[in-house]
Amino acid sequence: MGVWFNFFVATFAAIGSFLFGYDSGIIGSVISPNFKQFHIYFKDPNDNTLGAVVSTFAGGCFFGAMAAGWLADRVGRKRTIQIGSLVAVFGTALQTGARNIGMLMGGRVVAGLAVGVLSMIVPLYQSEISPPHLRGFLTGMTQFMIGLGFFVANWVGYGCQYLDNDAQWRVPLGIQIIPAILLFLGMFGLPFSPRWLIEKGRNEEALAVVHLLHDNATNSEFIESEFNKMLEQIKYEKSHMSSKISDLWATKPMLKRTLTGMAVQICTQFTGINVSTYFQPSLYAALGYSGNTILLITGINGALGQVVTLVFIYFILDRVGRRLPLIVGAFGMAACLSIEAAINARFPGETSTNKSAQQAGVAFIILFGSLFFSTSFGPVSWVYQSEIFPMRIRAIGTSVSTMSNWAINVMISQISPLGLNRLGWKFYLVFICTNLANALIVIFFFPETKGKTLEEMDAVFGDQVIDHAAEANYNKKVGLDEKEESIENVENVRDVQDVERTT
Numbered sequence: 334m335g336v337w338f339n340f341f342v343a344t345f346a347a348i349g350s351f352l353f354g355y356d357s358g359i360i361g362s363v364i365s366p367n368f369k370q371f372h373i374y375f376k377d378p379n380d381n382t383l384g385a386v387v388s389t390f391a392g393g394c395f396f397g398a399m400a401a402g403w404l405a406d407r408v409g410r411k412r413t414i415q416i417g418s419l420v421a422v423f424g425t426a427l428q429t430g431a432r433n434i435g436m437l438m439g440g441r442v443v444a445g446l447a448v449g450v451l452s453m454i455v456p457l458y459q460s461e462i463s464p465p466h467l468r469g470f471l472t473g474m475t476q477f478m479i480g481l482g483f484f485v486a487n488w489v490g491y492g493c494q495y496l497d498n499d500a501q502w503r504v505p506l507g508i509q510i511i512p513a514i515l516l517f518l519g520m521f522g523l524p525f526s527p528r529w530l531i532e533k534g535r536n537e538e539a540l541a542v543v544h545l546l547h548d549n550a551t552n553s554e555f556i557e558s559e560f561n562k563m564l565e566q567i568k569y570e571k572s573h574m575s576s577k578i579s580d581l582w583a584t585k586p587m588l589k590r591t592l593t594g595m596a597v598q599i600c601t602q603f604t605g606i607n608v609s610t611y612f613q614p615s616l617y618a619a620l621g622y623s624g625n626t627i628l629l630i631t632g633i634n635g636a637l638g639q640v641v642t643l644v645f646i647y648f649i650l651d652r653v654g655r656r657l658p659l660i661v662g663a664f665g666m667a668a669c670l671s672i673e674a675a676i677n678a679r680f681p682g683e684t685s686t687n688k689s690a691q692q693a694g695v696a697f698i699i700l701f702g703s704l705f706f707s708t709s710f711g712p713v714s715w716v717y718q719s720e721i722f723p724m725r726i727r728a729i730g731t732s733v734s735t736m737s738n739w740a741i742n743v744m745i746s747q748i749s750p751l752g753l754n755r756l757g758w759k760f761y762l763v764f765i766c767t768n769l770a771n772a773l774i775v776i777f778f779f780p781e782t783k784g785k786t787l788e789e790m791d792a793v794f795g796d797q798v799i800d801h802a803a804e805a806n807y808n809k810k811v812g813l814d815e816k817e818e819s820i821e822n823v824e825n826v827r828d829v830q831d832v833e834r835t836t
């Protein structure tokens with residue numbers, strides 16, 4: 334079935350990422366003053382309670398991402414997605430049927446657990462089913478679908494504010510049950526990750542999946558070689574290495590991977606994207622805009638971000654690699670925020686009526702998120718964290734990276750309202766510095782991973798590598814049948830390589 338099927342599988346699984354975006358986005362509308370019915374029903378909850386409604390979700394995400402690392406190895410990537418979607422159904426039901434604020438918060442925590450699981454497992458699954466030359470695009474679908482979730486949530490929120498009974502908040506919260514059920518059921522029809530199948534010794538099923546994903550008349554050689562590489566590497570890892578949490582820092586190359594995986598997510602949060610995502614209306618208000626204009630600008634920004642993300646992951650990411658977009662993006666975001674700070678300092682919305690300054694202010698917020706973030710840390714963070722770990726530790730490594738995302742996410746969303754109120758335009762300065770720091774971190778510490786198979790990442794991070802050419806050579810030399818003996822000889826080949834290296 335080949336590439337189209339591959340694309341379909343990656344996109345369908347990304348319904349999990351849609352839930353991530355929708356669930357994160359919808360709560361901002363539901364608790365806003367426009368949703369009067371919500372405030373009446375819950376007897377005017379104060380700011381602390383509303384803050385807790387938002388942060389309990391992110392807290393749940395943190396623990397969900399943790400659990401997903403454990404689940405993904407035991408029951409597999411596909412079943413973990415299904416578990417995540419079932420938990421999402423439960424969390425949605427609790428929120429939609431909430432009778433008091435406690436029940437609503439309980440629902441937020443459960444939904445958070447689900448989104449935490451899905452945020453970690455969806456890109457991991459996508460990267461394990463992708464051929465190397467399309468991995469950026471297919472794993473990048475995670476970011477596209479997160480953005481779509483936010484976008485749909487904005488408009489659903491916009492429409493529902495006009496309802497004048499409980500449905501005003503129950504409907505936007507309840508809608509998530511549709512994608513959650515669709516994902517749960519649909520995943521029955523999608524394949525298991527071939528790499529996980531090999532790990533479990535189900536090689537024939539794995540080979541069938543690789544055929545299903547990459548098949549077309551001309552590439553049987555590619556399929557065979559891709560499958561053999563997976564097989565050799567995973568068998569070697571299984572027989573020679575452990576998969577304990579401490580393996581994340583057991584050797585220098587492993588520590589490097591772990592720190593890079595965490596760093597890509599921490600840097601993503603320190604771009605300031607969530608200040609712009611969660612508090613976008615306040616940013617436009619600070620420039621002097623109000624009411625429906627704010628909604629309109631938010632809508633345009635969201636739509637533009639989607640188009641740019643798609644163009645970037647489809648045409649650019651697999652060609653230019655991961656490093657360059659991250660570096661350009663970080664400098665671009667620092668530049669946008671510098672101009673933004675200057676405009677806000679010189680022409681504050683309360684006192685200034687300078688129209689061009691206001692428009693420029695809006696333009697640079699849009700450029701920041703829809704251009705620079707969408708072509709850098711947005712998609713690349715998910716792609717990168719899912720491709721850098723070896724199989725035996727990939728689930729735990731990806732889980733720790735995703736947990737870093739949520740931990741810093743909670744921290745930044747807690748301090749942002751304070752920062753924006755107390756520091757005003759000076760708050761931008763913080764993120765100018767963090768974006769410059771992000772650029773330096775990438776320049777000095779992030780290796781390029783474009784086009785490599787997941788098994789070739791060992792070489793990228795300085796680990797021992799199975800050299801397939803040397804292996805074939807060795808087999809020929811000792812007169813063995815290459816294919817059958819390849820696994821058994823990996824150890825010998827390494828010995829030969831070691832000898833060659835030391836002589």
Ligand SMILES: O[C@H]1[C@H](O)[C@@H](O)[C@H](O)[C@@H](O)[C@@H]1O
Binds near residue numbers: 476601610712
């Ligand atoms: O807007 C989201 C943001 O809320 C997440 O924290 C980030 O990790 C995603 O990449 C981004 O798309």
